[in-house]
Amino acid sequence: MGSMWTAIFTIAVIALIAGLALSFASRTLPADSGILVDQVNELLPQTQCAQCGYAGCRPYAQAIVDGDADINLCPPGGDDTLRRLASLLGKEPLPLAEQPAHVGAVAVINEALCIGCTHCRSACPVDAIVGAHQLMHTIIETECTGCELCIAPCPVDCISMRSPS
């Protein structure tokens, strides 16, 4: 009978020590959120479209890791990205907040209408628009992520989205 109590006591002491050590570690050792942010960023489509309300994919990844943002705010990523994020972070895959509008489309400048105001050039998050002040601008098709951020600033509405051929 006595040996049983010894065993229970020993196990309890081990559990207590382990529990204390773990709680100490979680309080003092810094959680390495940088790696997690990189992992989340890796899964995002890098369109830098800001449709999630953050200034690009990396800021959104940071917000997700900090717990400020939901994982369903990325329309260009679609359901695939949502599913991968959910499995990485161990969260429930919520339905997408907004459906993607033009999948795989790129922006095209109607060069006859362009007045060379440079507004779209400054808006482009990936420097995919070339052109100088008062000269015609154009979009480097292979670099355009289709984020549509250049459309709103254009004063003459000469930018449109074109689906891949």
Add this chain to the structure above:
Amino acid sequence: MPGRLYQHAKSVVSAPTYDLGTLHGGLRLQAHKKVSTAEPIQQVPIPSQLVLPITQHAGDPAQPIVSIGEHVLKGQLIAESDGSLSAPVHASSSGKVVAIEPWPVARRYGDNAPCIVIECDGKDHAIETAESLPSYDILPADVLLTKILQGGIVGLGGAVFPTAQKLMQAITCDLEFLILNGVECEPYISCDDVLMREYAHEVIGGTQILLHALELEVAYIVVESDKPEAIRRLGEVLGEVGDARLVLKLVPTIYPSGGEDQLVQLVTNREVPSGGLPTDVGCLVQNVGTAAAIHKWVSHNEPLISRVTTVTGDGVAQPMNVEARLGTTVADIISFAGGYTDRATQLIIGGPMTGKSVSSDRVPLVKATNCILALSESPAVGAELPCIRCGDCAAVCPVQLLPQQLFWYACADNEAKMRLFGLTDCIECGCCDLVCPSHIPLTADFRMAKARIRELADEKARAERARVRFEARNERLELEQQTRDEQLAQQKQAARKAGPEAIAEILRRKQEQDED
């Protein structure tokens, strides 16, 4: 038994030697080759119209350099290679360029491709060339490779990889053997067989040019054991040439022993590593037709403007091998071969295992077209049933993959697992389809899955580029902001140093100016 085959050719210097390695799996298929090899190669007359796609090779499309209405001559360059992996296109006969437009072609993805359409004048005037050609053996390797690049020569076994680029990659490696692929293991196709019979001199000549360009000492000319005529003819020519560097080798008739990696395995008993090339194990494989084309271009200045192709199947009146100008439509070639029979229901460009069925015979003959196959209704194979995990597919897979396992992952779209199980090493030979008792179209599924993997990789590369550009832009904006802040701070400091009197002075002067 193969020894008996050579009794009549005892005098030849080059007796065939036998293979060392063994091939995993594979199938012995009904060959259907005799029907098209009875007659010698027939020349198809120049058609009234030639349709030349600008993409007849693996890699980037060539760029057209002729305009509509321009008169072109036979052998004239009409589209030049563009990009690091590309091959030029030459006019196959003389005539007028009437259009550069999308035209139906036989290729894996998409039905139409841009083509240069030439209306032939029937005169077949050739472009004037330099009178005297330097002999290849005084040319250094790089000049020879440039020459091969200009000839528009691509791998004629079916993969149409630009030959010059393949050679350029190969000379950077530690090579031991040049392997000439005359195996042609797929049923129905016999164009390499007849080419070796009738153009044996060209094949041997091309091999010598390749040996010179690569500075190699051993070339194996490998032929499947079911081609006695070709073996005899090659043996004779080798005897005449008397070049000890060239060795004739025989391999057993098993599909797909003609696959590049499979052939290396059979001939040298070296396994090409996963995702690697034969050059990784010291081998370079070239098709016999490619060697003949190289000889024609380097020694006779004839660019690649025609090829030998097999027209066969029970849907063709007179199955035969023909030599036709590139750009001749399949309809023209079939009508030359006596037209379709009443039973013809399907048209396949390429062989029955790896070919592509097309819906129109307006497609042109291109560098890749080794066979035009018109078949009657194939016997119904039955509906697709669930996999019963019998494992027959794994037993026949020449790459030793596990098709049934890959099939699950392809269904689940599990990219990581598909890579892990070596889907990218699948050569799409179709053996697993044939043996599957559940009639699962495995090869088609794998082809789609491979395309999906490629698509994902492209997407990933694109996203990575966008990320780098985004971060570079942020850095630049930050730097600009910093410089602006610094400038402002400096100005502020300068003003503070000057004191309030100086500021008042400046303001007074400004006021005076305004009043003037």
